[in-house]
Amino acid sequence: MxxxxxxxxxxxxxxxxxxxxxxxxxxxxxxxxxxxxxxxxxxxxxxxxxxxxxxxxxxxxxxxxxxxxxxxxxxxxxxxxxxxxxxxxxxxxxxxxxxxxxxSPYSVAEFAWTLALAVNRRIVRAAHRTREFDFRLDGLMGRDLRGRTAGVVGTGKIGAAFARIAHGFGMRLLGWDIAENPDCLALGMEYVEREQLFAEADLVSLHVPLLPETHHLLDAKALGLMKSDAILVNSSRGGLVDTDALLETLRAGRLSGVGLDVYEEEAGVFFLDKSLEVMTDERLARLMTFSNVLITSHQAYFxxxxxxxxxxxxxxxxxxxxxxxxxxxxxxxxxxx
CATH class of the missing domain: 3.40.50.720 (NAD(P)-binding Rossmann-like Domain)
Known part of the structure; x- marks a missing residue:
């Protein structure tokens, strides 16, 4: 057969x-x-x-x-x-x-941190500059992560791996899930309501499955609760984030960095070569214009x-x-x- x-x-x-x-x-x-x-x-x-x-x-x-x-x-x-x-x-x-x-949960957790660190320290912008022999530091200032708060939305195997890395950086840990993970509690994670997590976290990373109840988990209200200089990372499923609400948030000058390995309309785009075509997805094209947004093509597991x-x-x-x-x-x- x-x-x-x-x-x-x-x-x-x-x-x-x-x-x-x-x-x-x-x-x-x-x-x-x-x-x-x-x-x-x-x-x-x-x-x-x-x-x-x-x-x-x-x-x-x-x-x-x-x-x-x-x-x-x-x-x-x-x-x-x-x-x-x-x-x-x-x-x-x-x-x-x-x-x-x-x-392997480490593949996704490590990549989520790759996105977080890249947008925090402006790695893509810095790499583009140095390739042009421009070695200025203007606009490249990041922040120490030690002592800041990581909000982990979904603390299963991948979320727990992400939390362990955050703990290694010396970060305060906030978690949200339907059930508490003993491994995360052992790291000192405090489980809180989503609203508190969004409001207090300096870095929010999403690690929940896409279900009807998690669709657009990050909507305009949730994004409005986040700190104006917070970092958002999504390496789970694109539909967790309301793209229109995210665009409005970015247009308002809020969020210091966004790392997306997934996108809610990625089917028919990601994993394909679209370099010789006109990008007809206006929302994806608009996201690409923000210098503090880094988008990769669903490769966290890869x-x-x-x-x-x-x-x-x-x-x-x-x-x-x-x-x-x-x-x-x-x-x-x-x-x-």
Missing amino acids: EIVAYGVLADEQPLLQAEFERVLADRHDLRCLGIFLNRDTVPTAAGHEIVLSSVNDTLDAEVLRALAAGGTRMIAQRATGYNNIDLTVARELGLAVARVSYY TEDAVGQIARTTVANVADYLSGRTGDDVLVPPPAG
Whole structure:
């Protein structure tokens, strides 16, 4: 049987293929495609019982129905998030769905800190200047982090890793989550209401999943509570931040720095080369004009360690499906019988 994978990145493919060959190559073939799975490309999945999806694929009701009609019976998402998959429709169609529930939290936490430090110390502006042999320091002043307050929104594995790094900097820790993490409490973290966290933190970093109740968690009201010289970092999901409200905040001269590895309308843009096209997303283009905003293309997870772990879990999920097992990564189990 041939299994098809969508949205496979060049650096990801060798790791995915190596793991597939180690576990399943004696019985099945893997076909890796760089294109994303959506309404236009779903016909290419016809005849494939198993599809390996990426976080930027669009698996809405229309695509899922087309997959089921073409013979697909199992979707293995190569990511932790699954807000791009209509699980209700998948269940109705009898499509099994699995995801990668865990991979190296340090990849994202360390990258979130990369963004925070870069905007705090104006690294991008400084690098552009020195490439032009301009060695002035005007406009490059940052702030010490020691003694300042880090607000960690979401204190699961990634948030806790972020908090440990903040603790290493000597920062006061504020946290918000539906449940307190004992590891964070051991670091001295104080759990508070969101409003207090936004109001007191010098650095706010987002580490919660995108759910209906967290959509636009950072709206105009929340942004208005933040200190005018605070730093905001989002390495989780773009939909956590109301982009229009963020633009208004930046236009008002508030926030000393913003680091975004995700964007709420990133589908169809991130992971693609748009350098020869006109950028039609006016909000993204406007964000790019602010010198204190640093945007990267959803790469926080992109380390050899994390991507390798994602490949191992994805292949294990496929092997479980083929063997009739249901593991902890299953979101929608195969139909009984």
